[in-house]
Amino acid sequence: MASSMIIAGLGMATIGFGARFVLRTMPNLGKKMADAVGTFQKLDSKTLGNSKYYKGGFDPKMTKREASLILSVSPNANSQRVRAAYKKMMLVNHPDRGGSPYISAKLSEAKDILDK
Known part of the structure; x- marks a missing residue:
């Protein structure tokens, strides 16, 4: 029982130190990811805006x-x-x-x- 508690504690400590390392080595990671998502959304809206596909549904009587x-x-x-x-x-x-x-x-x- 005590050994499983020790192993769980060491695992939690490892995760904590790993997260601390990642956050310190990549301080602007959140900003970079937000910029990448924004760029993708702009690109996606441009490509969908010029799509060759018809965006509407069917009319009640076909024209x-x-x-x-x-x-x-x-x-x-x-x-x-x-x-x-x-x-x-x-x-x-x-x-x-x-x-x-x-x-x-x-x-x-x-x-x-x-x-x-």
């Missing part, structure tokens, strides 16, 4: 603009290009291959709107 954003084609794209984009995206998002039924329905709806 031609939204359909073109979903399929990543121009609103004035010809039917061949719309069908090629639809096929490419459905290969990845088809429910039989593990994709979402909701997304595949939205892709089909977008193709129908742009293919008219």
Whole structure:
């Protein structure tokens, strides 16, 4: 019983001396870490701000603009290009291959709107 108390005390002392050593050798560690986090947040907000991804949700009734954003084609794209984009995206998002039924329905709806 006494030996376990001694070992626990020595372990606590070792942790204390180690922490004291780290704090004395790196006095500006907290400031450096805060600067690094701030730089990362600025970088992250810049890259997300210029993202090519559409930030909004789906409209209640799909518009031609939204359909073109979903399929990543121009609103004035010809039917061949719309069908090629639809096929490419459905290969990845088809429910039989593990994709979402909701997304595949939205892709089909977008193709129908742009293919008219």
